[in-house]
Amino acid sequence: MNFNRAIPRAAAITLTIGSALYAAPYASAAEDAAKLDNSKFVKLDKNRDGVLTKDEVRHVSDYARAFFEADENKDGKLEPGEFVKAEAIHDRIVAGKYVDDSIVTAKVRAALLKEPELKSLDVSVETLRGEVLLSGFVKDAKQREKAMKAAIAVNGVASVKDAMVVRY
Numbered sequence: 700m701n702f703n704r705a706i707p708r709a710a711a712i713t714l715t716i717g718s719a720l721y722a723a724p725y726a727s728a729a730e731d732a733a734k735l736d737n738s739k740f741v742k743l744d745k746n747r748d749g750v751l752t753k754d755e756v757r758h759v760s761d762y763a764r765a766f767f768e769a770d771e772n773k774d775g776k777l778e779p780g781e782f783v784k785a786e787a788i789h790d791r792i793v794a795g796k797y798v799d800d801s802i803v804t805a806k807v808r809a810a811l812l813k814e815p816e817l818k819s820l821d822v823s824v825e826t827l828r829g830e831v832l833l834s835g836f837v838k839d840a841k842q843r844e845k846a847m848k849a850a851i852a853v854n855g856v857a858s859v860k861d862a863m864v865v866r867y
Contacts (some may be wrong), residue, residue: 758769800826811850817849832862
């Protein structure tokens with residue numbers, strides 16, 4: 700009878716030890732992330748009062764929305780826990796901008812492909828924060844104008860810069 704109880708107990712002990720060993724690297728990674736966030740928090744906390752104000756993070760680009768959303772108690776300050784949330788929101792906002800730019804680039808390329816009499820494969824498209832740069836080669840000024848008009852007509856394009864060269 701004691702033998703039957705020993706097997707489940709041994710299995711439970713083995714499972715507990717295995718789980719602890721399996722989780723140890725993940726706990727360490729979480730602790731490293733917390734230290735990293737804490738060091739950034741300490742660096743931003745200029746007056747060393749243990750909270751971040753809007754003035755202390757105003758130099759960080761695109762942080763206003765993240766600050767507002769993470770400030771759970773709406774006191775105008777971020778405590779360390781709220782700061783971690785603000786960092787996640789900020790990272791999402793920044794990543795979203797890159798996705799938006801790639802979508803604009805794809806839409807501009809599609810618009811150039813639709814233009815008759817334009818060798819759109821000779822025109823390169825780059826986008827940064829809605830600003831589109833067209834570069835490459837076109838046959839004449841008329842093709843340059845068509846490419847510019849097609850690009851500016853795309854939804855999400857704030858401005859178009861022309862770096863195209865007329866190939867004679």
